[in-house]
Amino acid sequence: MKRHPQLKRLMPTATPPRHHVHRSKQRAAYDRSLVHAILDAGLLAHVGFSVDGQPFVIPMLYARDGDALLLHGAVASRLMRALGSGIEACASITHLDGLVIARSQFNHSANYRSVVVFGRATAIEDASAKAAALTRLVDALIPGRAAESRPADRKELAATSVLRLDIVDASAKVRSGDAEDKPEDLALPYWAGVLPLHQQAQAPIANADLDPGIAVPASIHRFSSDPRFHA
């Protein structure tokens, strides 16, 4: 990761981009691989859409599938139905890597990697496509887990809404490295630096009702020791 803030956009379209970051034009670039890397490092998206003029932002687990995000929820959820009806949506994925502590309050900031995705979500209706998407979602979140769990049956599939949000437009933004104070502030008697943060995995905790003869499988070990979740 570079030292300085960067802004990258994915898949520029013929229509005007929706996420011009006018503040950072000099940092603009187009980089699908950066967008994918930030998406693949995450588990949780904040998905936004409006219903009758009221904006909603809902936290959802997600997995990237090519240039789409897979999402899921309850069929009976009014918000899932609205989101899956093909309205405009925006999903934001952010890794907060630290707080940036400057000598001036103004230059306090955060180190982060974030992607904002624009597109429309559509519900996967076909039963076998839905089953495949759900399995793909489980396996993308915890690789290898799909083979170590019971697939959804017909009733469970009917109760589950699986959405595919095709990415029409996306932008990535990254800040890393030191605080940047004005030259005249460098002599101030204040500490400056970074307070690093990261999403840490701990050892898996077995269910209280688990047969003690069942060992932690390889997929769970791999997840627990995934470098994404260790500093």
Next chain:
Amino acid sequence: MKRHPQLKRLMPTATPPRHHVHRSKQRAAYDRSLVHAILDAGLLAHVGFSVDGQPFVIPMLYARDGDALLLHGAVASRLMRALGSGIEACASITHLDGLVIARSQFNHSANYRSVVVFGRATAIEDASAKAAALTRLVDALIPGRAAESRPADRKELAATSVLRLDIVDASAKVRSGDAEDKPEDLALPYWAGVLPLHQQAQAPIANADLDPGIAVPASIHRFSSDPRFHA
């Protein structure tokens, strides 16, 4: 935190609540202190709003100030201007506490604490109120830091947009504890349990240009060792 999922709402209003979670009605409750606790445990909000029918979800540092969120950004940002003009907004704060691994794919889930806040953001225009809000934001994020940094000068204040999002309505949702499989799935030969995750702080990193005579101050030590950021 209780073992089972809970749903709590804050400040019910006379108008119909905007965030009915029809799936979980039996878990509904009203608890401002839970909402505040979840907000106070976090640093990053995902703020959603629509401009010309296009939803945006923007990651922003925040601080709770009573029943409001303080947010800030660049005055020159088109999105900040739109958000600060008093349009409907929704802010979502989520702590992902783990992945829940069930014997059935259907019952895979996440442990989390989340709050969804509804209201309208307004820009604080008065210079001294804005300076006070910016200092409050710095001090809420890193308690004690405001006294150890240079306050914004007039030019910096003019370049900064400080928004106050008054919470009109909010809901909290919490899931914790074991995976919950159907009784007939308990005999399946699959592992079940939780993969815990949490936001971890590491030791502060001093700026490369820091005078080596300046020690890490108490505020930074306190943040680094804050139990919120240690498992």
